[in-house]
Every structure is written in C-alpha cells, then in structure tokens.
Amino acid sequence: MGVxxxxxxxxAWYGANHTLQDINLNIPxxxxxxxxxxxxCGKSTFVRCLNRMHETNPIARVxxxxxxxxxxxxxxxxxxxxxxxVGMVFQRPNPFPTMSIYDNVAAGLKLNGYHNRRVLDEIVExxxxxxxxxxxxxxxxxxxxxxxxxxxxxxxLCIARALAVDPExxxxxxxxxxxxxxxxxxxxxxxxxxKTQYTIVIVTHNMQQAARVAEKTGxxxxxxxxxxxxTHKIFTNPSDKRTEDYITGRFG
Amino acid sequence: MTRIRFQQSLDDLKENLLVMAxxxxxxxxxxxxxxxxxxxxxxxxxxxxxxxxxxxxxxxxQAALDLLAMEQPMAIDLRFILAVIKINADLERVGDAAKxxxxxxxxxxxxxxxxxxxxxxxxxxxxxxxxxxxxQSFIEADPEMARTVLTxxxxxxxxxRAAYKALTKxxxxxxxxxxxxxxxxxxxRSLERVADHATNIAEDVIFWVKGADxxxxxxxxxxxxxxAGR
Amino acid sequence: xxxxxxxxxxxxxxxxxAATGLAVLSTxxxxxxxxxxxxxxxxxxxxxxxxxxxxxxxxxxGETGGGMANAILGSGVLLGVASCIGIPIGIGGxxxxxxxxxxxxxxxxxxxxxxxxxxxxxxxxxVAAYALIVKPQNHIIPFSGHFxxxxxxxxxxxxxxxxxCRTTEEMLLMVPHAVREAALALGVPNWRSVLSITVxxxxxxxxxxCMLAFARVAGETAPLIxxxxxxxxxxxxxxxxxxxxxxxxxxYALSPYDDLHRLAWGGALVLIVLIVLAVSLVRFVAGRGVLxxxx
Numbered sequence: 001m002g003v004x005x006x007x008x009x010x011x012a013w014y015g016a017n018h019t020l021q022d023i024n025l026n027i028p029x030x031x032x033x034x035x036x037x038x039x040x041c042g043k044s045t046f047v048r049c050l051n052r053m054h055e056t057n058p059i060a061r062v063x064x065x066x067x068x069x070x071x072x073x074x075x076x077x078x079x080x081x082x083x084x085x086v087g088m089v090f091q092r093p094n095p096f097p098t099m100s101i102y103d104n105v106a107a108g109l110k111l112n113g114y115h116n117r118r119v120l121d122e123i124v125e126x127x128x129x130x131x132x133x134x135x136x137x138x139x140x141x142x143x144x145x146x147x148x149x150x151x152x153x154x155x156x157l158c159i160a161r162a163l164a165v166d167p168e169x170x171x172x173x174x175x176x177x178x179x180x181x182x183x184x185x186x187x188x189x190x191x192x193x194x195k196t197q198y199t200i201v202i203v204t205h206n207m208q209q210a211a212r213v214a215e216k217t218g219x220x221x222x223x224x225x226x227x228x229x230x231t232h233k234i235f236t237n238p239s240d241k242r243t244e245d246y247i248t249g250r251f252g
Numbered sequence: 253m254t255r256i257r258f259q260q261s262l263d264d265l266k267e268n269l270l271v272m273a274x275x276x277x278x279x280x281x282x283x284x285x286x287x288x289x290x291x292x293x294x295x296x297x298x299x300x301x302x303x304x305x306x307x308x309x310x311x312x313x314q315a316a317l318d319l320l321a322m323e324q325p326m327a328i329d330l331r332f333i334l335a336v337i338k339i340n341a342d343l344e345r346v347g348d349a350a351k352x353x354x355x356x357x358x359x360x361x362x363x364x365x366x367x368x369x370x371x372x373x374x375x376x377x378x379x380x381x382x383x384x385x386x387x388q389s390f391i392e393a394d395p396e397m398a399r400t401v402l403t404x405x406x407x408x409x410x411x412x413r414a415a416y417k418a419l420t421k422x423x424x425x426x427x428x429x430x431x432x433x434x435x436x437x438x439x440x441r442s443l444e445r446v447a448d449h450a451t452n453i454a455e456d457v458i459f460w461v462k463g464a465d466x467x468x469x470x471x472x473x474x475x476x477x478x479x480a481g482r
Numbered sequence: 483x484x485x486x487x488x489x490x491x492x493x494x495x496x497x498x499x500a501a502t503g504l505a506v507l508s509t510x511x512x513x514x515x516x517x518x519x520x521x522x523x524x525x526x527x528x529x530x531x532x533x534x535x536x537x538x539x540x541x542x543x544g545e546t547g548g549g550m551a552n553a554i555l556g557s558g559v560l561l562g563v564a565s566c567i568g569i570p571i572g573i574g575g576x577x578x579x580x581x582x583x584x585x586x587x588x589x590x591x592x593x594x595x596x597x598x599x600x601x602x603x604x605x606x607x608x609v610a611a612y613a614l615i616v617k618p619q620n621h622i623i624p625f626s627g628h629f630x631x632x633x634x635x636x637x638x639x640x641x642x643x644x645x646x647c648r649t650t651e652e653m654l655l656m657v658p659h660a661v662r663e664a665a666l667a668l669g670v671p672n673w674r675s676v677l678s679i680t681v682x683x684x685x686x687x688x689x690x691x692c693m694l695a696f697a698r699v700a701g702e703t704a705p706l707i708x709x710x711x712x713x714x715x716x717x718x719x720x721x722x723x724x725x726x727x728x729x730x731x732x733x734y735a736l737s738p739y740d741d742l743h744r745l746a747w748g749g750a751l752v753l754i755v756l757i758v759l760a761v762s763l764v765r766f767v768a769g770r771g772v773l774x775x776x777x
Contacts, residue, residue, distance in 0.1 A: 056666055084669030094660035098682050108668035111678055158664070165668060208324055235326050237463030247326040249255045 002199030003069035003168045004029040005050065010064035012045055012054065019045045021223045023064070027216075032191055032200040034210035034231065037220030038251065043203045046220065047171050050201065051086035052079040068169060084112070087162035091174040093154035095146030095161070101137050104146040104157055108165040123164050130197075131160040132190050152183025159190065163198075170194065172202040176209065188213050207247055211235050219243045258323050262332065265315055269336055269343075272308040273387045275301050276343040279350035280383060280446060284376040286357045287439065290365075298354040305347035312340045328460070335460035339390065342449040342456075346383065349442040349449070356435045356442075366429040368436050369418040372443070375411045378404065379443045382450035389454060395461045401454035402466070408447035415440040520754070527751035530744040535752075540714055540730075546741050550749050552716050554756070556631070556725035557700065559718050560710060563635025564699055568642025569692050575643070576650025576688070581676045593648075600644035608705035611637035616709060631717075631724035634710030638702060642695040649691025653684040689768050693761045700757050703728040727753045 005027040012020035020042045027033045035043040048054040049062055052073060066073050073082045095104050103110070105124045114120065124141070128134040133156040137144070146157055155175060162170060172191075176184040191200055191213045204210050210217050211231055218228040219240075227234065227243045238244045245251050279301045286294040316337045319325060325333055382404050389397035419437045423430040458466050534549045541548035575592060583589035615633040618626050625632040657680050665675035681688070703726075706712070711723035712733060718724070727749055734746035 051667065053663070053667060056663070080669050080671050082669075083667055088667040090660065090663065090667075092660060094658070094664040096661060096664065096679060096683070098685075107665070107679075108670070111665070111668070111670045111674055161664075161668070207326065236330065238327055244327050248329050249258070249326075251254060 002030040002197065005169065005199065005201070006065075006067040007050075008065040008067075010046070010049060010062070010066060012042075012049055013061045014045075014054075014057065015059040019223055020049070023225050025218060025225060025228050027199065027201060029199050030195060030197070031216060032195050032202060032214040034214035034217045035201065035203045035220060036205060036207055036210050036217060036246070038246065039205070041220040042223040043220045044173055047088075047173055047201060047203050050169070050171055051083050051088055053083070053088065055079055084108075084165050085167050086169040086171060087165065087167035088171045088173070089155070089158050089162055089175050092178050093151060093158050095149070095154050095157050097145065097147045099146055100142045101144055101146055101149070101157065102141040105160045105164050107161060112165075124160075127160040127164040130163050130194070131156045132186060133157060133160055150183075152179050152186060155179060155183070155187060156190070159187075163194075167198065169199045169201065172200065174203055174205065177204070177206070184209070207235070219246060221246070255323075258319075258325075258329075261315075261319055261323070262329065265312065265319065265333070265336055268308065268312050268315065269339060270387075270391065272305060272312060272340065272343050273390070275305050275308070276346040276350070277380070277383055277387065279305065279347050280353075280376075280380055283350040283353035283357070284373070284380070286354055287376075288373060290357065290361060292358060292361060295354040295358050298350055302347055302351045305344060309340055309344040313337060316340070328463075331460045331463060335456040338456045339453050342452045346446055346449050349446045352442045353439050356439050360432060360435050363432050363435075364429075366432040368422065368429075368433060370415045370436055370440060371411075372436065372439060375408065375415070375440060375443050378408050378411070379446045379450070382408070382447050386450045386453040386457065389457045393457070393461050395458045398454035398457040401450055405447055405451045408444055412440050412444040523747065523751045523754065527747035527749075530748035531751070535745070535748055539716065540742075540745070548741075548745070550725075550727065550730055550745060550752070552713065553725040553727045553730040553749065554752065555716070555718060556710070556713065557727040557753075557756075559631055559720075559724060560634050560638060560706070560726055561696065561700055563632060563720065564638035564642055565692075565696065567636060567639030568695060568699075569646055571639075572643045572646025572692075572695070573650050573688060575647040576654060576691075577676065577681065579647070579651040580654035581672075581680065593651075596644040596647050599640070600648075603704075604641065604702050605704035605707075607637050607641055608708050611640075611705065612708040625721050629709060629711040629723045630721055631710055632720040634706045634724065634726070635720070637705035637709050638699040641699050641702065641705065642692075645695035645698065646688075646691050649694065650684075650688050653687030653691065654680055656687065657683045686768065689764060693764055697757050697761060700760075701728050701753060703732050727756075 007023055007025050007027075010020055010023040011018070023046060035046065037043050045054060050066060050068070050073075054060045054062070062074065065075075068082070068086060071077060071085075073086075096107060099107065102124055105127050106120050109120060109123065125134065125138075128137065133153060136153060137149070137157075146154065149157060155178075159170075159175075176187045179187065188209065191202065194200060202210070202214065214231050216228065217231045217234045219226045219234065219238075219242075221242055227238060227240045229239070233239075234243060235247060238247065279298050282294050282298050282301075286292070286298065316333050319333055320330075323329075382401050385397060385404075386401045389395070389401065416437065419433045419440075422433040426433075455467050458464060535551070536549060536554065537551050538549035539552055540550065575596070579589050579593060583592070611633050615623055615626050615636060616629055620626060661683055662675060662680060665679045666672070670679075706726050706729045710726055710729065712729045713723045713725045731746045731749040731753070734742040734749070737743070
C-alpha cells in the first residue's frame, strides 16, 4: 500500500546554487503525480530529495521537512533505510551489467542480506509479473544478463528490481524518455496498474504522458513550484499564466 | 516566442471562421430584406451563399482536426479550437436558417399580402443584433460582451411564443390567410433558431476565454443565469 | 570544377592508402622484434627441453645434464608471496582512491607515492628489501637476518603494488555512475555497493591489471640478487634462500660452461611460456563466470 508524501518548506542547494526554493506540496497516496517543467527547473532535484539520493553529491544541502507517511525522512531515519521504502527508476535503464535477470531483480534483497532461496524465487516472480516482464523472460532468468535485453525490457527490469524490495513509494525520473513509443505505452499502462499499490511520482517533460497517467500535476519553474493541481485543470485551464505559457509551448 | 507556425495556423483558423461568419450574417440580413421587400432575386443570392457556407464549414472542420492531431494543443489553444469547431457548426445552421427564411419568402410570393399580428422585422433585428454581438465578442475575445447576448435570448423567446399564440389564432379564425400565417410562423421559428445559435456562439466564446462551461445554466423561472461561469 | 574535384578525390584516396600503409608498417615494426625473440628462443632453447629439465636439479659444475626444476618451483613460490602482498594492497589502494578518497589530500598523496614507486629501479627495490629484511637481526620483522624467499617475495610484491593500484582505480572509475546510483537507490549501503557491484563490474579490468603486474615481476632478476639469493637445491621454504628462473638464467648465462648456457636458453623459453600460460589460465577461469551477453 502506498503512503502520502508531505513536503514543507523544502529548500535545496548544490554548493552555492539554490536549486529548490520553498517547496510545499502534498502528494496523495496511491495516485500518480506528475512533475513537469523546463530543463533545469529543479524537478529532478526535488524527486531526489524524496529518497535522499541528492546526498550522494557531497556539495548538496537540504533544509525543510519531508514526511513520507508519518516518518520525517531527514530527522527520523538514515538514507539507506529511506531508500528501501522509496524506490527509484532512472531515465536511462541501468541494470547491473554483470548480473543475470534473476540476480538483478533480487539484488536489492540479496545485498541487504536476504538469502532464502524460495522466498527470493517468489519475490522475483512477483516483481517481474508486476512489471509486465515475466512472460518475456521467464525461461532465461538465470542464463541471460540484464544488459542483453532491449531498452524497453531493461527499463521494466529496473522497475521490477525497484519493486522487489517492496517500497511504498516509487519515484520515476523520466522513465520513458529513452524508449520508443510502444515501450513507452507499456510503461504507462504499467503505471496505471502500479498506482493501486504504490504512490508514484513521475518526472516527465512529455506533457502528453503526464496527462495520460497522472491524477495530479505540479509545474516547476526556476526552482519553485508554480502550480500544483489536478491534471485536468492544469492542462485545460491552468490558473497561472506561466503554467499556461509552458504547456502551450509559448515559453520564452 | 516559440511555436510561430502554430500561432499562424491558429490565426488563419480564426480568420477563416470570420469569413464564414460574415457570410452567415450577410445571408440572414439578405433573407430578412427579401421578406421585407419581397424580392426574389435576393433569395437567389441567399441560395448561392449557402453553397459557399457549406464548403467553408468543411474546410474549417478539417483545419481544426489537423491542428488537434498534429500540434497537441493544450489549455487555451485547445479550448479555442474546440470553440471554433462548435461555432463553425452554429454558423452553418445560421446559414441554413437564412435559406429556410428565403424559401418561405419564395413560397409567399404567390400569395396575397396579409396583415398579420406579428412584428417580424423587430424580431429579425433583435436576432441579427445578437448575431453581430456574438461575432464581435469572438473577434475581440470579450466574454462580457458575450454575456449580454445570453440575456437577449429571453426576449426573442418571448416574442416567438407570442407569435405562435397570435398566428395559431389567426389560422383557426381566418382560414383564408392560414398559408401566410403558417409561413410567418415558420419564419419566426427560424429567427428564434438564429437567436439560439447566437447564444451558443456566445457560450463558446466564454468557454474559450474563461475556461468556464456556462451552458444550460438556467435559474429558476426559466431565465438564463448571467452570473454563471464567473 | 568537376576536374578539380576529381583530382582532390584521387589525392584523398592516395593519402588514405598511405596512412593505412604506415599504420600496418608500424604494427609490423612493433611485432617483428617480439616474434624474432620468440623464434630465436625456440631455436636456441627447445633443444635443451627434456623431461630432465623439468624434474632435476642442476648438476654440479662441469657435469652435463640436469635441469632447472628447483628454479621453476622457486619462481612459483616467490610469485605467490609477491601476489599475496601486492594484489590485496594494490586493489585495496585502488578502491580507496576511486571510491572513498576522491579529492582528498590523502588520496593525492597515495597516488603520488604509487607513481614514484613505479619509477624506482628494480635493483634499488632489492637493496631496500635487503636493508629492511635481510640485514636487521631482530624478532619483529619475520624471517629477518638472512637471505630468504620471503624477502624476495616482498621486494617483488612491492613492485606489483603501483600497477595493480592504478589499474584498479582506473577500471573502477570507468564503471558508469548510473550503475552505482542504481545500487544506492535500492538502499544498499555504500561499502556494499562498492564491493558487490562496482568492483564486480570492473573485475575484468582489475584482473587484467593484476596480470600485467604479475607478468612484469615474473621476469625481474635484480631485486632477487640480494634477497632470494638463489639456491642449487630443492627448497620451498620462506625462511631460506630460494632459486628463481630469471636469477638462474642470469647466473648460467655468465658462467663459462656451454652446458649451463644451454640450460639458460631453455630457462628463458620456459619463463616466457609459463608467463603466457599463467595469464591465459587466469583469463579462462575469469571468463567462465561471465554470462551470455554481459558486458
């Protein structure tokens, strides 16, 4: 089951660069929320603040509060714990190149000390089914390496890998931008199904995609969140002129 | 500013719609003039413009469809194109109403002039005023002007109801001029339709500019709620 | 206009062919000496390779026959000790430089030291091992006070460190950042991610680095002169002087006896072949674990 995310007065810096300014928003549980905005507006940084991945950069700094469910992720937990509850899928599929499909999906579990064979088998199968990849790979699980799949399959593999650790939230940073239209539709259909079990936050600069999969959409500009509302409202009658200029392509 | 070609296409679409609007408005005015002076040559003009109007309707619909498919318009652009498609249909119907009126005039040409208890010219002027206003509100993207059109519809409806009552009485009591009364009734109905189409166009303008759907917002008592969509 | 183009076309084709020709010629110039050496070694040394060579000890001076079996064993022992010292320290250093110490002053100091160490002449390395292990007479340093296989192994091991360390660092840096991020995003602690994912991904390159270092020290003679010293008899003990192929070749080549010269040629051929075999074996074993289609 997914949980809601509450962000209060979030500010983020990379060195002296004030990348995010006073972000406040509530991401609803078991929904897909899309974040749109031009390049460099901070939406990727924002999403990385939700699972403390921005901290992997030594010059990064954050103030403010992020509550996932009832847990304050900066005060009450360590980054490693948070990342097990908040999964992430990246723009370019990045399966572990030396591992088989099976090992890729099980990686999150194995590397955290779970070795029960039967349990792993079950989880791998369930995750691959949840990411609509099971039928295509079930015969080659241990024989083929993760990197030998096609781009769309690799991305679904990465989704399965993220789901295997049973997160509550799934962050997707432009998951389909490197994929062809058919693979993109498969991923979008997947998001529809996953919504019922997880809370999904998806960064995209394909607005049609945001419109297709998300119930709520937030528009980021220059490190601020300009508007956050139902997707329907944002795309048919946004309140802020800057939002309208962006989505009609009249920007700049 | 980006999407210059797209903006140009939107401007072209608006312009074509205005050409069509001009033709429709002219058709109505000619039809009413034909009624006033009983001149059949004007009826011919109306018939010819009907052909042009139908052709334009097809062209505008096609252009709008292309823009929807190719340009993925959002927000105000999307509302604009949707409004254009609907206004397009309403203008075509206005053209049809004009033709209908001119057909009645042709029909009445063989009949004797009768003195009927309806003020068709006044109803006609109200209707054409509504048409002119709604088109003006479209040209200027002025929702307030569009709103005034919504309030005028009630007057036209009232006149139509009164005409119906009066003319049915004439048909019952003065059978020898029943054909003229019937034709007059049909002309009144056409004018009422024109007023309705003008109202629709005004609602579409408000939808386009404000993103508010003001259709069918009738308050108790049958009047239209001018506060709707504010 | 067209004629000018045609001339230019032809010039371009000529230049292309000339460049290709130069590249092929350069390759031949590089490969030729290698091939020549190998062919000459086979010519000179193959005749002395018999069963005795691989099983017998050298005969006392003046007698014919005998072999270099003890030197082969001795080289094996020395390289084993060297690998146990050089490879773990080198890989550990490489991991530190690439993963944990990026940008720190300590890392820069380590890298600088490794580069300097790389440039130290091998005989100086031998002298250093002599001063540190062979000369002192105390109980702190193991096997100290006399010539020993251990001191030879240490000298060779230290020579392996810079190569292993720098190669490991470079191979680790080549692992795409995306792979690291994927591991971190799963909630895997950094040290675990480094060991299980990053190092594993870079392992083909790291193994190559180790093999390069191994091949280099396998043929070193100078460091062994004052440390391992050499031994005419069977010995595999770390505590005593030990024979080594390169050392033995050196000694025999300088001797006045033809028979020993013959053995030296055979030894040289065997040394090269053994190195190639060792490297191939490692490649084969490492390659067995690679999956279909993996990078």
